Amino acid sequence: MARYFTTEHEWIEVEGDTATIGITDHAQAQLGDLVFVEVPTAGTELVKGKEAGVVESVKAASDVYSPVSGTVTESNGALEEDPSLVNSGAEGEGWFFRLTIADPAELDGLMDEAAYKEYVAGLD
Amino acid sequence: MSDSVTDHPTATLPLDGWHRAAGARMVPFAGYAMPIQYSDGIIAEHEWTRGHAGLFDVSHMGQLTVSGAGAAAALEALLPADLQALAPGRMRYSLLLNEEGGVIDDLIVTNITDGAEPAYFLVVNGATKDGDVAHLRAHLPADVILTPLPEQALLALQGPEAALVLDRLFPGIATEIGFMEATSRMLGDVPVRIFRSGYTGEDGYELSIAAVEAVALADRLMAEAEVRPIGLGARDSLRLEAGLPLYGHDLDTGTDPVMTGLAFAISKARRANGGYPGADRITALLQGGAPIRRVGLVLEGRMAAREGSLVFAGEEQVGRVTSGGFSPTLGHPIALAFVDAAHAVPGTSLFAEVRGKRLPATVARPPFVPHRYYRKGEA
Numbered sequence: 295m296a297r298y299f300t301t302e303h304e305w306i307e308v309e310g311d312t313a314t315i316g317i318t319d320h321a322q323a324q325l326g327d328l329v330f331v332e333v334p335t336a337g338t339e340l341v342k343g344k345e346a347g348v349v350e351s352v353k354a355a356s357d358v359y360s361p362v363s364g365t366v367t368e369s370n371g372a373l374e375e376d377p378s379l380v381n382s383g384a385e386g387e388g389w390f391f392r393l394t395i396a397d398p399a400e401l402d403g404l405m406d407e408a409a410y411k412e413y414v415a416g417l418d
Numbered sequence: 419m420s421d422s423v424t425d426h427p428t429a430t431l432p433l434d435g436w437h438r439a440a441g442a443r444m445v446p447f448a449g450y451a452m453p454i455q456y457s458d459g460i461i462a463e464h465e466w467t468r469g470h471a472g473l474f475d476v477s478h479m480g481q482l483t484v485s486g487a488g489a490a491a492a493l494e495a496l497l498p499a500d501l502q503a504l505a506p507g508r509m510r511y512s513l514l515l516n517e518e519g520g521v522i523d524d525l526i527v528t529n530i531t532d533g534a535e536p537a538y539f540l541v542v543n544g545a546t547k548d549g550d551v552a553h554l555r556a557h558l559p560a561d562v563i564l565t566p567l568p569e570q571a572l573l574a575l576q577g578p579e580a581a582l583v584l585d586r587l588f589p590g591i592a593t594e595i596g597f598m599e600a601t602s603r604m605l606g607d608v609p610v611r612i613f614r615s616g617y618t619g620e621d622g623y624e625l626s627i628a629a630v631e632a633v634a635l636a637d638r639l640m641a642e643a644e645v646r647p648i649g650l651g652a653r654d655s656l657r658l659e660a661g662l663p664l665y666g667h668d669l670d671t672g673t674d675p676v677m678t679g680l681a682f683a684i685s686k687a688r689r690a691n692g693g694y695p696g697a698d699r700i701t702a703l704l705q706g707g708a709p710i711r712r713v714g715l716v717l718e719g720r721m722a723a724r725e726g727s728l729v730f731a732g733e734e735q736v737g738r739v740t741s742g743g744f745s746p747t748l749g750h751p752i753a754l755a756f757v758d759a760a761h762a763v764p765g766t767s768l769f770a771e772v773r774g775k776r777l778p779a780t781v782a783r784p785p786f787v788p789h790r791y792y793r794k795g796e797a
Contacts, residue, residue, distance in 0.1 A: 326454075326651065327461040329744040330720040348773065350722055352460040352744050353651050377720070381459075 298361070298401060299410035305385055306361045306404065311395045313362060317349065320414050322384040325351045328377040333369040333390045340364055340393060342400050347390060349380065362400040364393035432571045432629035433475045436636055440647050448544030450478045453649040460651035464746040467577045467618055467656055468787075472648035473639050474574040476617075480547025481570045481626055483530070484554070485537035486562040493538060496557055498675070498694040499527060500685030501538070506531045509598040509615060513675055513683050514542075514550060519696020519703075520671035521678070523550050524663065526615060528600045539600075539611070541572070541624070543665045571632035576622030576656075579644040581792060584623055587638060588612065596794030597621070605635065614792065617653065619660025619785055621792040658752060659745050661714060661784020667725055668712070668740040668754050676703035677756065679712040679784075710737070711762040714786060715753040715770060715779040720744065722751035723770035723777055729755050730769045730776065736761045739770060745786060752786045753779070 297307045303321035307314045322328065330350040340346050340360035347358040369391040373379055380388035395401075405413060428451045431437070437444065442453030453475065455463060466472055484493055490501040499512040506529045514522040523546045528539040542550045547566075554564050575584060581592040588603045591612060595601050600613045611626040627635050639645050654664070663669045663678060674696070675681055681704060688694055692701060717723060722743050729737035742753025753770065761768060764783050769776040 327459045329461075330722065332721070350720075350744070352464075352655050352746065353454070355722070355724065 297407060298404035299407065299413075300359075300361045300404060301413065302359050302361075304358065304361050306401075308395070308401065311398070312367070312392060313364065313395050314389050314392050315346075315361060316389040317358060317380065317384055318410070319384045322381050322388070325349060325354075325356065327352055328380050330355075331373040331377045331380060331390070333373060334366045336366050336368055338366040340366060349377075358390065360393070361404060362393070363396040365396070366391050366393045368392040431475055431477045432632040433477065433636055436633050437475065437647070440640075442647070442649060445650070447650060448478045450544065452478060453647070455649040455651045456647050458646065460649070460655065461746045463646065463648045463652035464655050466646050467620065467648055467652060468747060469578065470646070471575055471577040471579040471583050471622075471642070471644045472618070472652070473636065473645050474576065474648050474653055475571070475632075475636070476574050476624070477571040477629070477632065478544035479572055480540075480542040480544065480550060481567040481572060482540050482542070482551065482554075483537055483565045483567065484540060484558065484562060485535055485565070487536065488559060489536045489538055489562050492558050492562040493527065494688070494694065496554070496695065497525075497527070498684040498688045498697075498700075500687045501527070501529070503685070503687065504529045507595070507600055509600055509613060510685075511598075511680075511683050513680060514553065515675070515695040515700075516671055517695050519674045519699045521665075521669045521673050521675065522546070522553060522671060524665055524669055524680070525550075526613070528613060530600070530602075530611070532602075539626075541613075545666055567626075569629050570626050571629040572624060572626050573632065573635060573639070574616050574622060574624045575639060575645070576616045576618040576648075577620045577644075578790065580620070580622040583639065583642045583644050584612075586642065591623075593794075597791035599794070605631075605638075608634075610635070617660075617662055618656040619662070619787060619789045620656075621790055655743055655746055658741060658743055658754070659747055659785065659787040660789060661754070661786060663712075663754065664741055673756075674703060674708070675700060677708040677710045677712060707759060709759055710756050711759050712740075713737075713755055713757050713762050713764075714782040714784040715739070715742070715755050715768065716782045716786070717751040717753065717770065717777055717779050719750065719777070721772060721775070721777060723753045723772050723779065727753070727770045727772055729757055729779070730771060731761050731766075736768065742770075747787050754784065757781070
C-alpha cells in the first residue's frame with residue numbers, strides 16, 4: 295500500500311489495482327468550510343487529469359481532477375449529507391471515491407508524502 | 419484542485435499585521451491584501467455576526483469629503499439623492515451615475531456639516547475609489563472642495579450585540595443615533611466618526627478613525643467578549659443574505675438604478691425635477707418599468723448557482739446570476755440575478771444552469787434574511 299500526492303492537491307492511496315482518492319488537508323484548509331461535494335458515481339470512467347468532481351466552499355466552486363485513469367467502483371456517500379467531513383478528515387473519512395486503475399504507469403511521477411510537503415512549503 | 423487566486427502587487431491595510439496575528443488568511447481584493455477568513459472559518463464567522471458582534475476591517479473603502487457653499491447642488495448634479503433635504507447627521511445610500519444612467523459606483527453620503535460651511539462625507543467602494551475621485555474632480559466646480567482621506571481607517575462592528583458593545587466605549591451611542599444616522603465622538607483624545615450603517619443586514623456601526631489609531635480601536639473592541647474578527651468571506655455571505663448588491667458583480671456601468679431594484683435611491687424630489695445624470699432615461703424606466711429586473715433566487719439542495727450562471731424558464735434563457743452562494747443562515751443556496759421582467763414575479767419557477775445541470779430556482783424578493791436595523795422611535 296502506498297500513498298501518492300498530486301500538484302493539484304489530491305491524494306491517492308494504492309492497494310493492488312485499487313485506488314482511493316481524496317483532497318489533501320492543505321487543500322481543505324485553503325478552501326475553508328465546504329458546503330457541497332460532488333463525487334463521481336460507480337461505473338464512471340475517469341481520465342487522468344480530467345474533472346472527477348467538484349468541491350464548493352461558501353466562496354467558490356473548485357474542480358477535483360482524477361490523478362489516474364480508471365473506473366469508479368465506489369464513492370463516499372457520506373459527503374453528500376455532511377461535506378464538512380472533508381474539513382475534519384480530508385485524508386481519512388473525507389475520502390471521495392475509489393477506482394480500478396487502468397494503467398499503473400500513470401502513477402509514475404506522482405509525489406510521495408515528503409515530496410508533497412516540500413511542494414506545499416514552496417507555495418507560500 | 420484549481421486555484422483561481424492570482425498574485426498581484428497589493429497594498430497593505432493599516433491593520434495588516436493585526437489581521438495576521440489574529441490568524442487571518444490574506445487574499446488580494448480591491449488592490450489590498452485583505453483577510454478572507456480567520457481561524458474560525460467563514461460559516462462560524464457568519465453565524466457569530468448574526469448572533470453577536472463581528473468586527474470587520476473595511477479600510478480598503480474610499481473615504482472623502484466634499485465641502486463648500488455649493489457642495490449639495492454640485493453633488494446633486496452627479497447623483498440622484500435629495501441632499502438639500504438631508505439634515506446634518508443623516509446618511510443616504512446613493513449612486514454615482516454616468517450620462518446614460520449607468521452606475522459608476524454605489525456609495526453612502528452623510529451630511530457632516532458642523533457650522534456654517536456645508537460638508538458631506540462619502541464612503542465609496544475600494545476597487546472604484548480612484549475612478550470616483552477622478553470623476554468627482556472632473557465634474558465638481560472649482561469652489562467645491564474634494565478631499566480624499568487615505569489616512570483614515572474604517573472599521574465595522576455588526577450584529578445584534580454591536581450597540582451593547584459600542585455603548586461601553588461611547589456611552590449613549592446605542593440610542594443616540596438610529597439606522598443611517600451619524601455622529602462624532604472622542605475615544606480618549608482621538609476623534610471617531612460613527613455611522614450606524616453596515617453591509618450585513620444587522621444593526622451595527624461603521625467607525626472612521628485615523629489609520630495610526632486603528633490598531634488601538636480594534637484591540638479595544640476585541641477586548642469585549644461579544645466581538646470576534648470577521649473576514650471578507652463572511653462579509654460576502656452576510657451581504658448576499660441581506661440582498662445588498664456588490665459593485666462590480668451585481669452593479670456596474672451597464673446597469674441602471676431601476677433594473678437593479680435601487681430606485682429607492684432616487685429621492686422623490688429628484689424624480690420630479692430630474693437634473694441628475696441619465697435622468698431622462700431613468701425617468702422613462704421608472705414610468706414604463708425596466709425590461710430586465712433584479713430578483714432573488716432561492717435554490718434547493720446544496721449546489722450553488724454563482725456569478726455567470728444562466729437562468730432559464732423552460733428552454734428559454736431569461737437571465738443570469740450576478741452573485742450567488744450558500745446561505746449559512748438558511749442552509750441552502752441563494753442568488754441575485756437579472757431576469758426578463760415577465761419572469762420576475764416572486765414565486766416564479768425558473769432554473770439556474772450550473773455545470774450542465776438545471777437547478778430549480780424560485781424567484782424571491784430580497785432580503786433572504788430579514789434586516790434587523792435599529793430605527794429610532796421603533797425600539
